[in-house]
Amino acid sequence: MTDPTARQDPFGLIGVRDHREYVDALKRLTEQGRRERCVALLSQTEAHVVAELLGQYALQHPSGHLNQLAATLSARLYSRLGA
Incomplete structure (x- = not known):
């Protein structure tokens, strides 16, 4: 159990x-x-939107604790999207 x-x-x-x-x-x-x-959970368009939001968060909150994580995830998404 x-x-x-x-x-x-x-x-x-x-x-x-x-x-x-x-x-x-x-x-x-x-x-x-x-x-x-890897498992596809989002469409390519949705993944692009998430990457953009994470990237914008990282840029607008450079001293925030989640900044580096948001930037890393954004970069990975863009990389997988081929952008």
Whole structure:
């Protein structure tokens, strides 16, 4: 039998205590995701929009904790889109 909390939080984000811990958890997930098989979840247009939003966030919040993560994810999306 599996833990019901694990099913509700498959990525381990519920237990984070603050913004910094949240950013660290997202960075770990991003690195884990680089090693996993790719699955198409968005259309090319949707992925482009997400990449643009992440890139704009990174540019407008240069000192924010999520800045580097947003910039990295934006770059990866653009790379996979061939842009």
